[in-house]
Amino acid sequence: MKKKIPYSRKKAFYGYGFISVWLVGTVIFFLIPLFKSLLFSFSEVTVDSGKTVTEWVGADKYIKVLTEDEKYTEYLGDMLFETLWKTPLIIIFSLFIAVILNQNFRGRTLARAVFFLPVIIVTGPVYKIISDDMEMSGNNDIINSSTMFSTDLIGELLEFLGVYGISDKTGDLISAVADNIFGIVWSSGIQILIFLASLQNIPRSAREAAQIEGATSWEYFWKVTFPYVSPFILVNTVFTVIDSFTSPLNTVMERISDMRNEWAFGEEAAMSWIYFVVVMLITGIIVFVLNKFIFCESE
Numbered sequence: 565m566k567k568k569i570p571y572s573r574k575k576a577f578y579g580y581g582f583i584s585v586w587l588v589g590t591v592i593f594f595l596i597p598l599f600k601s602l603l604f605s606f607s608e609v610t611v612d613s614g615k616t617v618t619e620w621v622g623a624d625k626y627i628k629v630l631t632e633d634e635k636y637t638e639y640l641g642d643m644l645f646e647t648l649w650k651t652p653l654i655i656i657f658s659l660f661i662a663v664i665l666n667q668n669f670r671g672r673t674l675a676r677a678v679f680f681l682p683v684i685i686v687t688g689p690v691y692k693i694i695s696d697d698m699e700m701s702g703n704n705d706i707i708n709s710s711t712m713f714s715t716d717l718i719g720e721l722l723e724f725l726g727v728y729g730i731s732d733k734t735g736d737l738i739s740a741v742a743d744n745i746f747g748i749v750w751s752s753g754i755q756i757l758i759f760l761a762s763l764q765n766i767p768r769s770a771r772e773a774a775q776i777e778g779a780t781s782w783e784y785f786w787k788v789t790f791p792y793v794s795p796f797i798l799v800n801t802v803f804t805v806i807d808s809f810t811s812p813l814n815t816v817m818e819r820i821s822d823m824r825n826e827w828a829f830g831e832e833a834a835m836s837w838i839y840f841v842v843v844m845l846i847t848g849i850i851v852f853v854l855n856k857f858i859f860c861e862s863e
Contacts, residue, residue, distance in 0.1 A: 662759030
């Protein structure tokens with residue numbers, strides 16, 4: 565007599581069948597290339613008769629990339645510094661705009677659509693085209709964010725406000741922030757959307773309690789709004805860092821692509837794995853630090 569398969573086992577088989585295509589795709593298009601890339605990073609890779617030939621060289625490629633390729637280490641340092649100052653600005657700007665868009669005012673739907681528009685068309689080529697157009701318009705004496713700050717307008721503004729004697733590095737940082745206003749706004753769409761969702765989940769009872777206690781808007785923000793959105797600050801920070809590091813426009817990614825175009829597959833793989841480890845370390849540090857400041861409602 566044939567043994568009947570239990571219904572619970574059948575449901576498990578249905579689940580495996582449902583994800584079978586995903587499993588096959590993950591193995592073929594992700595895991596196998598991932599391990600090949602790791603192998604290439606420890607090998608001298610050559611192409612012979614339509615196939616790749618690998619010769620084990622140990623950590624030579626990593627040493628070569630870190631000690632001989634000045635462009636890679638320079639680009640990596642610049643990328644880390646840019647992410648360090650740009651991420652907090654994106655988070656602060658996103659939270660500020662989300663708080664405004666969460667209010668009731670005329671044209672709120674249009675305002676939300678405008679800030680969410682970059683999410684719909686957010687691609688490297690589109691951003692590059694827009695940025696190039698802004699630079700070209702600057703050549704035609706049209707004032708924009710790229711040209712407005714290229715004539716030491718920041719220094720003149722600080723002097724007008726009575727701020728003198730700032731260091732060259734501080735001045736360069738302020739100018740870099742001013743020059744990247746468009747990029748900061750462009751990179752904030754997803755973060756604004758996440759913050760909006762978190763703001764709309766704040767219970768009405770919390771607002772009513774704050775009003776009864778006579779809390780000002782400033783006190784309400786720090787005592788109610790900020791604690792409730794703190795978990796989403798962690799989410800948005802991690803997303804912003806990963807988005808910055810994986811942008812096809814950043815110089816590290818371009819350098820890795822250049823090595824691939826030069827058929828230097830070993831060096832390319834070593835650069836990619838170093839970059840991956842750096843990104844994971846930074847992400848881990850961010851999660852570890854911000855987790856200490858996250859408010860949980862159950863607490």
